Amino acid sequence: MASGSTLESSAESVAQRRRLGRSDAYGLELDLAIDLAHQAGRIQMERYERLEQIRAKGPRDVVTEVDHLCEGLVMRAVQERHPNDAFYAEEIGEVAATGPAKSGRVWIVDPLDGTINYANGIPFFCISIALAAEGRPVIGVVYDPTRDETFAGAIDGPSLRNGEPVHVADKELLEDVVATLAVGGRGTVGKRRQALKAIRAHRSMGSAALTLAYVACGRFDIYAQGAGLSAWDVAAAGLIAERAGATVTSLEGAPWFDLAYPAKKWSCLAASPRHHATMLALLK
Numbered sequence: 001m002a003s004g005s006t007l008e009s010s011a012e013s014v015a016q017r018r019r020l021g022r023s024d025a026y027g028l029e030l031d032l033a034i035d036l037a038h039q040a041g042r043i044q045m046e047r048y049e050r051l052e053q054i055r056a057k058g059p060r061d062v063v064t065e066v067d068h069l070c071e072g073l074v075m076r077a078v079q080e081r082h083p084n085d086a087f088y089a090e091e092i093g094e095v096a097a098t099g100p101a102k103s104g105r106v107w108i109v110d111p112l113d114g115t116i117n118y119a120n121g122i123p124f125f126c127i128s129i130a131l132a133a134e135g136r137p138v139i140g141v142v143y144d145p146t147r148d149e150t151f152a153g154a155i156d157g158p159s160l161r162n163g164e165p166v167h168v169a170d171k172e173l174l175e176d177v178v179a180t181l182a183v184g185g186r187g188t189v190g191k192r193r194q195a196l197k198a199i200r201a202h203r204s205m206g207s208a209a210l211t212l213a214y215v216a217c218g219r220f221d222i223y224a225q226g227a228g229l230s231a232w233d234v235a236a237a238g239l240i241a242e243r244a245g246a247t248v249t250s251l252e253g254a255p256w257f258d259l260a261y262p263a264k265k266w267s268c269l270a271a272s273p274r275h276h277a278t279m280l281a282l283l284k
Contacts, residue, residue: 023154026131026139029082030154033129033141036077040070040111040127041145048146049121064119070111070127078107085131088259090232105133106259110232114207128209130235136257140236142213151213151240159216159244168245169218170272176200177221177275180211182228183251183283195224195282208268212237215270216244222271222279226251229266231259238268247276251283 023030047066071089078087084102089109107129112118114125123146130140142151151166153159159166171177178201183192196202199222205211208229214220216237223241238256242248248256251267271279 023139023157025156026154029131030139030141030152032077032081033131033139034143034150034152036074037127037129037141037143037150040073041143041148043069043073044112044118044125044127045145048118064112064115066118067112067115071109074107074109074111074127074129082107088231090230105131107131108137108231108235110209113209113233114205117206122206124205124210125207126210126213128232128236130232130239132235132257132259135259137235137239140239142209142237142240144210151216151237153216153240153243155239155243157243159240161217166217166244168215168241168272169221170245170274171221172274174198174275174278177271178203178219179222179224179279180204180220181222181283182225191283195279198278198282208233209237212241212268212270215246216241222269222275224251224269224271224279224283226267227265229268230263231257231261231266234266234268238270241270245272246270247273249276249280251280253280253284 044066071092075087075089078085082103086102086106087109088106089111110128112125113128118125126142126144128142130137132138138155140153143149149161151159151161175198177199179199181192181195181202182204208225211220212223212234215223235257238248248268248270250256251269256268269276269280269283
């Protein structure tokens with residue numbers, strides 16, 4: 001039978017791991033995601049404002065050689081270490097597990113979120129890496145190489161920025177919040193106008209993952225975006241925001257994460273529990 005001191009030491013070890021953002025269940029995967037995010041960030045900064053290839057991906061989007069380099073880096077590492085896991089990323093879509101049986105886990109990656117910012121020399125972009133298991137994200141990493149900021153979280157741990165715990169802001173008055181309200185389309189113009197009147201300031205930053213991570217650390221109070229998102233935009237940052245205390249849903253009030261949602265059809269609303277219901281009512 002373990003002694004009292006041994007039990008206390010074990011409890012302290014678990015508590016320390018959690019304070020440092022360590023996951024009891026997914027610690028190795030979290031370490032891998034952070035390492036790969038930093039490697040991808042170095043690629044991004046080496047080529048920042050020195051791009052050789054930029055091509056149009058759609059009417060309002062572009063893709064660069066950096067997107068492909070970062071995506072390839074992460075995919076190769078994941079397939080080498082976890083060959084039974086699936087891989088789902090922005091540029092290549094889904095790659096099935098290469099092993100004899102799928103693990104039921106999927107790595108969800110945006111190799112360069114904020115590509116238009118990046119291509120135009122605007123220093124607001126990131127790499128986003130998440131692992132989903134049993135239908136929900138279990139780890140998430142968002143790395144901003146321009147500020148050398150690593151946002152990380154796990155389903156059984158806190159959310160951290162560069163190793164320090166972060167928490168969603170909890171301003172008492174809705175009129176004091178700073179939000180990003182990327183909502184539009186038929187029937188939403190009036191609702192958005194009312195929401196803008198209710199808050200202090202609106203900012204649109206051009207990177208869904210990094211803006212959502214900013215909700216986790218209190219730089220933004222509310223993040224709302226209508227259809228146009230995909231799994232790779234929010235999988236990591238949505239988990240980080242949740243673990244920091246935010247309430248996260250779709251703009252319809254449904255679960256924010258469901259891989260059955262088609263690409264570009266996701267929506268997200270993240271806010272403190274104090275203001276989430278009010279914003280949902282304004283925007284739903």
